[in-house]
Amino acid sequence: MSRCEITGKGPVVKNLVSHSNIKTKSTAQPNVQKKRIFSRTLNEMVRLQVATSAIRDMEHSGGFDAFILNQDDAKLSKRALAVKARIKRKISKK
Structure with a gap:
């Protein structure tokens, strides 16, 4: 099962509801x-x-750096948290 490393979307x-109102479980993958x-x-x-929706959101919010810095840490994966920490360190040095 795939999960977006930036937004946490999974x-x-x-x-699925039929005309006769029978409900069938299904899963939707991002x-x-x-x-x-x-x-x-x-x-x-x-x-x-x-996720492709996250790519569109990144372009709208001003790029990858601005988008990942505004994301909540609970949604980010370990790899994305490491990238966010590296970006913060680089910004604080300047």
Whole structure:
């Protein structure tokens, strides 16, 4: 089961409801892609598994660095938390 490392978006259980109102359980998987994302602060590419909706949100909010710094730590994976810490350290040095 895939999970977005930045937003925490994962599989969702839902009901498919027929015309006769019979409910059948099914799961909806998020569209998660392995992507190399460029961090301007670190000046390097970072490899993460990211949902395509998160990629659109990143572009809207001003790039990867701004997006990951505004994300809640509870939603981030261990790898994404490490990247966030590296970005914070690099910003504090400047």
